[in-house]
Amino acid sequence: xxxxxxxxxxxxxxxxxxxxxxxxxxxxxxxxxxxxxxxxxxxxxxxxxxxxxxxxxxxxxxxxxxxxxxxxxxxxxxxxxxxxxxxxxxxxxxxxxxxxxxxxxxxxxxxxxxxxxxxxxxxxxxxxxxxxxxxxxxxxxxxxxxxxxxxxxxxxxxxxxxxxxxxxxxxxxxxxxxxxxxxxxxxxxxxxxxxxxxxxxxxxxxxxxxxxxxxxxxxxxxxxxxxxxxxxxxxxxxxxxxxxxxxxxxxxxxxxxxxxxxxxxxxxxxxxxxxxxxxxxxxx
Numbered sequence: 001x002x003x004x005x006x007x008x009x010x011x012x013x014x015x016x017x018x019x020x021x022x023x024x025x026x027x028x029x030x031x032x033x034x035x036x037x038x039x040x041x042x043x044x045x046x047x048x049x050x051x052x053x054x055x056x057x058x059x060x061x062x063x064x065x066x067x068x069x070x071x072x073x074x075x076x077x078x079x080x081x082x083x084x085x086x087x088x089x090x091x092x093x094x095x096x097x098x099x100x101x102x103x104x105x106x107x108x109x110x111x112x113x114x115x116x117x118x119x120x121x122x123x124x125x126x127x128x129x130x131x132x133x134x135x136x137x138x139x140x141x142x143x144x145x146x147x148x149x150x151x152x153x154x155x156x157x158x159x160x161x162x163x164x165x166x167x168x169x170x171x172x173x174x175x176x177x178x179x180x181x182x183x184x185x186x187x188x189x190x191x192x193x194x195x196x197x198x199x200x201x202x203x204x205x206x207x208x209x210x211x212x213x214x215x216x217x218x219x220x221x222x223x224x225x226x227x228x229x230x231x232x233x234x235x236x237x238x239x240x241x242x243x244x245x246x247x248x249x250x251x252x253x254x255x256x257x258x259x260x261x262x263x264x265x266x267x268x269x270x271x272x273x274x275x276x277x278x279x280x281x282x283x284x
Contacts, residue, residue, distance in 0.1 A: 062223050064216055066113035077118050078111035085121040085172065089148055095165030095228055102224045106172060114180035120145040129264060133171030137182040144182070146175040166228075170217065170239060177216040181209050192269065195277040202273060203265045204251075211250045218243040 070078075082103060086092045096102045112118045117138045122145040126134035135146040148171050188205045191197050197205065221239040244250035254260055 062219060064114070064219060066108060068113050068116050070108065070111040070113050074111035074118060075107060078107035078109070081110040081119065081121040082106050084123070085148070088121070088123045089150065089168050091165040092168045093165075095169055100224075100228065102169060102173075102220075102228065105220065105224060106176065109176040109180075114176070115144060115182060118143055119176065119179055122147045125149055132167065133175050135175040135179055137179055137185065144179050146172060146179070148172060148175075170221070173220050174213060174217045177213040177220070178210070180216070181213060184209050189273075192273040193276050193280060195281045197273075199266060199269050199274070202269045203261050206265050207251060207261050208247055211244075211247045214239070214243065214250070 085106075109115070110119045110121070115138075119135075120143050122136075124147055126132065126147040126149050130147075130149070132149045133147065136142075136144060138144040148168050185206070188197070188202070188209070191205075192202050218239045222241075244253070
């Protein structure tokens with residue numbers, strides 16, 4: 001889930017049957033962080049090795065689009081963030097090291113190659129309803145970050161469990177992909193504040209974006225997981241070949257209206273978007 005947007009996807013992988021976007025209440029969001037965190041420029045189509053715009057490409061294409069050029073300083077930043085993340089979540093060290101493509105992919109994402117601004121690691125626990133991971137996209141004067149939990153609840157057994165390396169890496173990949181859609185989340189957020197979206201439409205538009213972030217994560221999993229340490233976490237099967245092939249199949253996985261997406265997106269709409277939209281509409 002991406003906060004303040006906060007984004008958090010409820011899926012069978014985090015368990016991820018329960019991740020939903022959480023936006024920071026009352027914060028107008030911006031898709032680009034302060035100028036000191038912004039990569040130098042957008043790469044041209046020729047530099048990306050293709051013609052046309054990136055949004056015409058399937059997210060299943062590999063490598064995934066990384067439309068923003070990053071500097072050596074950005075990459076140093078990215079390396080430091082991955083090092084800190086893995087240091088703070090030691091189970092990640094057992095799963096993927098510096099010599100893996102997964103590590104290097106995360107370095108580029110932290111550098112801002114997909115999000116358009118540098119992303120930071122935050123060692124705080126994610127929000128309680130995040131099921132293990134969340135992110136905050138860049139707002140005015142504040143850089144984007146992701147957070148991963150040290151333990152997550154397993155309701156089936158009524159106790160927390162230490163998050164294993166595979167879960168942590170997939171949580172990081174998902175949240176980094178979520179932040180690549182910051183502009184889309186911002187547009188939905190703006191439309192909501194302007195009173196253009198009903199509650200159902202708000203939930204639908206946000207979960208569509210989360211589904212796309214999940215598609216990207218499934219693509220990363222398909223291409224970068226081979227050769228990593230064996231893992232048996234619940235996320236791998238969800239982000240594997242059986243990841244829903246379209247949004248309708250994805251949203252049909254969730255029928256409990258007390259859970260995602262109603263418990264996250266619906267709650268946020270009721271508490272933040274609807275009151276603000278009523279005020280805005282009253283001035284028209």
